[in-house]
Amino acid sequence: MTAAARISLDLIGITKFYPSAVALNQxxxxxxxxxxxxxxxxxxAGKSTLMKVLGGTIAPDxxxxxxxxxxxxxxxxxxxxxxxIAFVHQELNPFxxxxxxxxxxxxxxxxxxxxxxxxxxxxxxxxxxxLDMLGARFQPSTQASELSLADQQxxxxxxxxxxxxxxxxxxxxxxxxxxxxxxxxLDVVRRLRADGVAILFITHRLAEVEAVGDxxxxxxxxxxxxxxxxGNINRDAMVRLMIGRDVTQFYTPxxxxxxxxxxxxxxxxxxxxxxxxxxxxxxxxxxxxxxxxVGAGRTELARAIFGIDPVQGxxxxxxxxxxxxxxxxxxxxxxxxxxPEDRKGEGLxxxxxxxxxxxxPNLSAIATAGFVDRGAEMxxxxxxxxxxxxxxxxxxxxxxxxxxxxxxxxxxxxxLGLDPRLIxxxxxxRGIDVGAKAEVYRLMRDLAEGGAAxxxxxxxxxxxxxxxxxxxxxxxxxxxxxxxxxxxxxxxILSLAVG
Amino acid sequence: MHKKDIGLAVLVLTVGAxxxxxxxxxISPVNLANTANLIGLFGLFSIAEAFVIVTAGIELxxxxxxxxxxxxxxxxxxxxxVPWPVAFAIVLVLSVxxxxxxxxxxxxxxxxxxxxxLCGLLIYRGIAxxxxxxxxxxxxxxxxxxxxxxLFVGRTAGVPHSVMAFAVFAVLAWFLLHRxxxxxxxxxxxxxxxAARYCGINTKRVIVTAYVxxxxxxxxxxxxxxxxxxxxxxxxxxxxxELYAIAAAVLGGFSLRGGEGSIVxxxxxxxxxxxxxxxxxxxxxxxxxxxxxxxAVILVGVIADTQFHAYRQRRHHQATRxxxxxxxxIPSANG
Numbered sequence: 001m002t003a004a005a006r007i008s009l010d011l012i013g014i015t016k017f018y019p020s021a022v023a024l025n026q027x028x029x030x031x032x033x034x035x036x037x038x039x040x041x042x043x044x045a046g047k048s049t050l051m052k053v054l055g056g057t058i059a060p061d062x063x064x065x066x067x068x069x070x071x072x073x074x075x076x077x078x079x080x081x082x083x084x085i086a087f088v089h090q091e092l093n094p095f096x097x098x099x100x101x102x103x104x105x106x107x108x109x110x111x112x113x114x115x116x117x118x119x120x121x122x123x124x125x126x127x128x129x130x131l132d133m134l135g136a137r138f139q140p141s142t143q144a145s146e147l148s149l150a151d152q153q154x155x156x157x158x159x160x161x162x163x164x165x166x167x168x169x170x171x172x173x174x175x176x177x178x179x180x181x182x183x184x185x186l187d188v189v190r191r192l193r194a195d196g197v198a199i200l201f202i203t204h205r206l207a208e209v210e211a212v213g214d215x216x217x218x219x220x221x222x223x224x225x226x227x228x229x230x231g232n233i234n235r236d237a238m239v240r241l242m243i244g245r246d247v248t249q250f251y252t253p254x255x256x257x258x259x260x261x262x263x264x265x266x267x268x269x270x271x272x273x274x275x276x277x278x279x280x281x282x283x284x285x286x287x288x289x290x291x292x293x294v295g296a297g298r299t300e301l302a303r304a305i306f307g308i309d310p311v312q313g314x315x316x317x318x319x320x321x322x323x324x325x326x327x328x329x330x331x332x333x334x335x336x337x338x339x340p341e342d343r344k345g346e347g348l349x350x351x352x353x354x355x356x357x358x359x360x361p362n363l364s365a366i367a368t369a370g371f372v373d374r375g376a377e378m379x380x381x382x383x384x385x386x387x388x389x390x391x392x393x394x395x396x397x398x399x400x401x402x403x404x405x406x407x408x409x410x411x412x413x414x415x416l417g418l419d420p421r422l423i424x425x426x427x428x429x430r431g432i433d434v435g436a437k438a439e440v441y442r443l444m445r446d447l448a449e450g451g452a453a454x455x456x457x458x459x460x461x462x463x464x465x466x467x468x469x470x471x472x473x474x475x476x477x478x479x480x481x482x483x484x485x486x487x488x489x490x491x492x493i494l495s496l497a498v499g
Numbered sequence: 500m501h502k503k504d505i506g507l508a509v510l511v512l513t514v515g516a517x518x519x520x521x522x523x524x525x526i527s528p529v530n531l532a533n534t535a536n537l538i539g540l541f542g543l544f545s546i547a548e549a550f551v552i553v554t555a556g557i558e559l560x561x562x563x564x565x566x567x568x569x570x571x572x573x574x575x576x577x578x579x580x581v582p583w584p585v586a587f588a589i590v591l592v593l594s595v596x597x598x599x600x601x602x603x604x605x606x607x608x609x610x611x612x613x614x615x616x617l618c619g620l621l622i623y624r625g626i627a628x629x630x631x632x633x634x635x636x637x638x639x640x641x642x643x644x645x646x647x648x649x650l651f652v653g654r655t656a657g658v659p660h661s662v663m664a665f666a667v668f669a670v671l672a673w674f675l676l677h678r679x680x681x682x683x684x685x686x687x688x689x690x691x692x693x694a695a696r697y698c699g700i701n702t703k704r705v706i707v708t709a710y711v712x713x714x715x716x717x718x719x720x721x722x723x724x725x726x727x728x729x730x731x732x733x734x735x736x737x738x739x740x741e742l743y744a745i746a747a748a749v750l751g752g753f754s755l756r757g758g759e760g761s762i763v764x765x766x767x768x769x770x771x772x773x774x775x776x777x778x779x780x781x782x783x784x785x786x787x788x789x790x791x792x793x794x795a796v797i798l799v800g801v802i803a804d805t806q807f808h809a810y811r812q813r814r815h816h817q818a819t820r821x822x823x824x825x826x827x828x829i830p831s832a833n834g
Binding site for chain 2: 306308328329331332338340345346347348349350351352356360361363364367370371372414
């Protein structure tokens with residue numbers, strides 16, 4: 001850090017209208033150098049809009065911004081940058097075709113004196129100290145495509161630091177990190193705070209806010225919902241702040257009623273880990289949590305069972321009958337469905353309407369001689385909307401207009417019409433708000449209690465322990481162990497995951 | 500009908516009205532029938548292209564396929580004495596084979612549609628020219644085969660049969676794209692192929708089918724063209740037709756990124772392009788400016804569309820904004 005003065009920033013009475021809603025309504029937020037402020041709120045509460053106001057990408061309709069004693073009605077992106085405001089966005093979009101130094105200094109590359117070519121040596125000299133400070137275990141010359149998600153995150157932070165940052169805004173920085181990586185990131189946050197940087201920490205992981213937050217600001221429905229000072233930051237208070245009430249029985253596993261084995265894999269070998277055969281059983285009526293570090297092969301296993309990826313060997317059995325491998329239609333016909341990790345890329349057609357999305361896997365059921373019955377389509381969509389309490393005013397509007405939590409419910413709704421026997425959920429609550437999380441859990445419970453087998457992949461320990469009846473832990477492509485509900489603890493899962 | 504389609508219809512009518520005012524010959528029965536005939540001929544392969552574009556693909560070999568299949572059709576009948584229904588069937592089978600080949604290269608070998616069909620454009624044109632030794636494949640049998648002549652260049656109640664064929668295929672295409680499961684799958688694959696796979700859609704089969712449909716319709720259109728021109732000069736026959744087709748589809752609201760578009764739109768797009776051609780002739784604009792006029796109108800149309808869209812967004816925004824301001828003021832004034 002240079003000796004830049006600590007930032008002093010106040011947003012006062014910020015209001016922003018969007019085409020269909022008031023995104024921000026008289027919101028105020030102050031932050032000073034050397035403090036970590038947690039910004040919490042359900043999806044659609046206005047956090048992203050507030051961030052865009054800070055970054056200068058949208059101008060508020062009302063209110064003012066007082067920065068270092070100067071008042072403005074809005075910032076431009078250039079002003080925000082000049083004032084030392086930097087972002088690490090939730091969705092990392094690194095340039096995989098460049099190396100780390102190229103990513104960090106993108107658009108600000110030092111030029112060589114003679115011909116104006118990019119001076120790679122100078123770039124490495126500038127980036128290396130930043131990486132050292134962050135405790136990164138990669139080099140400026142490492143290709144971005146070789147970095148793990150956690151390292152990509154560090155690279156983004158290095159990028160923010162390279163601009164002489166005074167206010168660092170972290171949006172859901174840990175949503176795809178493992179526990180150890182999260183700890184490392186929180187250490188970086190503490191170090192930056194000690195250096196006088198102001199940090200605005202946006203997350204759904206309340207435990208992290210509890211760990212590093214000096215102050216918590218809650219938003220609800222586009223308004224200030226209240227603040228918590230350092231002594232009062234705890235989970236219950238934060239949940240109350242976000243949703244305005246207590247969440248009772250947030251985590252409840254289903255009533256165990258051991259059903260018959262629904263899914264059985266025999267020596268199933270995936271493309272990612274061909275040397276690690278997987279044998280796993282999921283019974284009807286249970287929620288089997290699938291834990292493990294990122295990269296342990298959990299998503300690959302799910303994709304192999306669902307037929308997205310061809311298998312290298314072994315087979316999948318549903319109700320003791322083998323399922324043709326490498327074919328999604330065969331998997332669906334056998335009663336398997338998968339809620340993928342990447343909601344926008346794999347789960348939804350964002351520009352299509354809610355009804356079109358909901359009936360997509362099940363079109364032939366509502367078709368006569370190949371013609372879609374649009375009345376039936378609307379009926380099914382309407383039923384799904386009420387069953388999952390999807391907050392969408394219209395069935396014929398694009399799902400891109402919905403919040404993340406409601407989008408996730410649409411993905412779930414797609415499959416309910418097929419009455420699945422095995423439902424695989426890959427990180428089903430990533431980046432969605434508390435209210436929607438509770439809905440997702442309730443639905444999983446309902447499915448299990450209705451006799452279906454549920455396989456849930458999750459990196460959120462609290463969630464895995466809270467909702468699973470059993471937990472299988474994966475390590476380097478293989479099942480490292482299975483824990484029954486009585487043996488569930490963070491330590492037990494971690495020791496299996498790390499090995 | 501989409502709002503875009505209505506805008507396009509208004510544009511077609513406006514251009515038509517202007518041409519009529521300047522030169523009333525535009526609405527003479529002879530001119531209308533001739534223009535309609537061209538609309539039918541160009542419309543068939545434009546619908547074909549639309550089915551490929553909606554999957555986020557592209558088909559660049561349409562003009563060359565029309566030349567090659569036209570040459571083969573004429574040669575089979577004129578030089579080899581093949582009965583015309585058999586020649587007709589052979590051409591259609593060949594067209595399906597071409598479609599299958601393109602679909603296979605694109606889905607199995609994972610080649611880009613642009614590359615595959617660009618090579619097709621070059622290869623089929625070359626074969627057509629080699630096949631005829633660059634000579635014109637001519638026709639003398641128009642009068643010998645009255646049935647064939649009647650079916651493909653005849654008129655019923657003054658309406659050219661090409662237009663009728665176009666109308667029939669357009670209606671079928673409309674139902675197929677906008678009302679059937681397969682149509683939904685086409686749109687889904689074009690919009691997000693990965694999500695379509697996760698829905699259990701056999702995306703490869705959908706894409707191959709789109710290319711086969713496209714090639715089949717192109718084959719039908721090739722026969723209409725061969726019968727219309729009565730002679731096929733393999734180096735020039737059908738040149739740039741794929742670009743007409745792409746232009747018509749884009750005018751009709753098909754995005755080259757796939758996943759959207761309407762058959763009504765592409766039909767109107769074809770009509771607009773032919774009316775523009777006619778305009779150039781009737782208004783005495785040098786025919787060398789033909790392409791320039793067409794390009795300019797398409798560009799203006801697309802700009803107007805995006806600007807109008809942005810304007811509507813802004814107006815919608817302002818309307819809801821003032822309404823929301825009313826509603827939200829009340830509680831916040833108290834609180």
